[in-house]
Amino acid sequence: MQTRAWQRGFTLVEVLVALVVAMVVLLPLQSLFSLGLRAGALAENTSRALLLAESGLELYRARLHLVPGEDIEQIDSRYERRFKVQLWDFLPQPQDASLRPYLVTVSVLWSEGPRQRNITLSALMSGAAE
Template sequence: MPKCWREIVLKSGRLAESEERGFTLVEIVVTIAILGLSLPPLLNAFTSGARGQALAENRTTALYLLKYKMGEVEAEGFPEVRTEEGEFDGNDQYTWSITVSDIESEELEGLRRITVSVFWQYRQKEKSMSLQALVSDRQIQQQQNQGNPENSNG
């Protein structure tokens, strides 16, 4: 083999050796340190997001159930004074309570407050959502309007 070829082979061999060099221990330690410092906050962000999504889903479900139960009570017209509690059919994760109470007022007669609450468990804590509405006895209003000609539209 000519001498010039040997020089080319040696030079190319040395180049190949330097290109195939691996990672140093310092590079590996620095990489592990960077991963160790950045992964916990990232994992915490993912778990916080998942918890927030679960709570939002629970609140949305509770809101729908709350509106449903309030609609049932309002459909009664002028509901009787009472306090009730129960579970929703097919969903034992959520419970409800209804309180219908008279409102004492000198200006208005036949006024009642309806309070509907929905309860559920989230991370070993009880969460709740409530809705209130006021209803009046239309029969009393009609009687007052008939007895007082100033309030009639005729």
């Protein structure tokens, strides 16, 4: 039985060249894919930290009496939320004022691999005078 040229298949050199070309194309794609996954995880963690900071501000917004000071709480063993309340004395306040302005700052910290990341939000709020 005779073998025709088109029935012989590929030579070893052709197969090796095809593998090298495939590697040259696929390796950068794999790098891009892993970079995209890391960026997606960072965006998800940053969004969650922002939500935690916003909800922390809302916790203090709901309080009638604000007391200057600092507080720290751990959330999900991944995030740390820090609160800081300080009297905002930008303008002189009359002695008979029933409300006082306070600067409330909420910071959310978390680790992303070897890097420490944080988000900080601040708001002016009024609270009952002490």
